[in-house]
Amino acid sequence: MVSNREPYIHVQQRGKIAVNRGSGGVITALDPILQSCNGLWVAWGNGDGDKRASGPSGKVAVPPDNPSYTLKRVWLTKQEEIGYYYGFSNEAIWPLCHTAFTRPVFRKEDWESYLKVNEKFADAIAEELQGRKAFVWIQDYHLCMLPKFLKEKLPNQTITAHFWHIPWPSYETFRICPQKREILEGLLANDLLGFHIRYHCNNFLDTVDRELESKIDRERQSIIRGGHETLIRPFPISVDYTDIRQMVQKPVVEDMARQLTEEFGLSGKKVLLGLDRLDYTKGIPERLLAVDRLLELRPELAEKFVFLQMGEISRLHIPRYKQLNDEINMLVEQINWKHSTDTWKPIILIRRHLNYPEPLAFFKLGDVCIVSPLHDGMNLVAKEYVVSSEGGNGMLVLSQFAGASRELTEAVTINPYDREQFAEALYSALTMPEEERRKRMSRMSKTVEENNIYRWAGKMISELLKIEFAE
Template sequence: MWTRESIQQLIRDRLSDYLLVIVSNRQPYIHSFRKGQVVFQRGAGGVITALDPVMRACSGLWVAYGNGDADPLVTDRKGRVGVPPNNPSYTLKRVFLNKEDIDGYYYGYSNQAIWPLSHMAFQRPEFYKEHWDTYVEVNKKFAQAVLEEVENKKAFIFIQDYHLALLPKFLKESEKENLIVAHFWHIPWPSHETFRICPQKQEILDGLLYNDLLGFHIRHFCDNFLEAVDREMESRIDRERYAVIRGEQETLVRAFPI
């Protein structure tokens, strides 16, 4: 059974002097106004439920979209606030987005294009250039927020889900040394026959292949991803090791059932 002490020991053993950074769309704590007072609540969702205890045990940095109406009031000039608010043990850095950002990046490309494409749902994916352009720009904003805090530190950056497919590329292109980038894709990866209809398929694959480690729920999704890479990208695939090699960059592709 995992305890606070065992998690701390694992992080010390494996990451030692690395700064632990989690990046997600949803934030673990939200500040809002209620009857004229600022109150906070813990964010919802499986990512927060799983990773907030890790961060509370080991400290570090969590970068996420600040969607609470009182969020700007409680952060410093760089968008940072200690959390949990009643007993701070790590830093939350908020990325503030405007309505155009959210409409294009979240409601647009993430949820009208990637989500139905990945789930092979009855809803037909909708690909709009303006949504894609906003998705790119918001991923750049997240990269800037992370890099501002990492500076020249060693950092293990753990990215969450399909909202941030381009973030690994923007982080690695900064040419900062000592960055280890991992990414967990929380939704299915479709077959190549489905994925190939995406107009930005190569850009998405390119972004994800800047990860050092890319995780999916099951091996079948790993196989689908490798098939897409094999069909669409110039690379060398080591199927025994489930690795993709492009130049000096190697991406390990792994299944992590949770």
């Protein structure tokens, strides 16, 4: 397994080394798989305690409480971090692929850092293989050029699968990228390339068709370029249903939920919940404005609910993220001032990092979970919530622009840009009869149970096993 983000981060706290589980959908989905197969995970080591924990080899056994696989860290210089991660990955590719109307920034020096870091990852994998053959499973948009470097350095040793966790844009959007041909050629060095939904597969096929000389077989869903075939497939990612169901019923999660109820004064109130990394694609300002509009339309709801918005600060080195953080702070202050009473304010903004299973405790408390991205490949928060709330009295409000909306069809669906509809959807979710809520949540939970993370992984591995190593 290869990804930018590491599944476990070692941090220094009061002179000691503590371990946090990494955040984000990639970690949520893939950590259980690596634990079950005792594999090797290669990732960027960016925790301030990572080097002390892993030593000269850069390797450490994880998870700390039950070591099941090896994490190998790749070390980056500060300049590489700025250019590869903050620059090309998150100021160029991320806004390019999300229809959230943030302009991408393309810098030559960022691209050069991106290439250098992708080659570092290839060297780290080559060092581990030492002549052996292996399946290499690459994750996401940070490592577009890794497949090409692997094929050049290890031409007959690897079969590579690459899963693209974010949307793939239309050709008209993608064509503005100065490095568009290089990115496409890097991805076409894979043997298997997966997206969440068929729509993104079709966008990729259309992009290649209009940009590169190649043979495209739309019936087989494959692309042949330079004699090499790449299979293009939809694989809707999911979560570990069984682990979440077992964990959410444990006393530790129950205790966490009780502590949170006391900490934030939630007793006797309905709880609306948002749980996101602070990112302009997540629609956080839109949901704050929807809560504001809900109280304008339904003033009788004052003091009846609290909206908890969890949001770990992210990428503040990038100006757009700092602007977003300032905008959220301003909206929370304005809306609370407008609607608060002597004993109540409608919105509580929580910025701390959540270690698993703390998110599950929040899910247990949420009468309504709001997942309102402006554009998202899948969104696993929606799936985690419906599994955590199974048998309870929760309801999911879900953006039609999240890939998850194609599976979780019993959710209250919204267009996050439509403030009036969004506010009415919140009211509908809050006042929905209990029997209907239970039926809807049960159906959605069943969908996640049937299409769980192991089925997702099994489908990709089944496709990989059909591919033979080059001679």
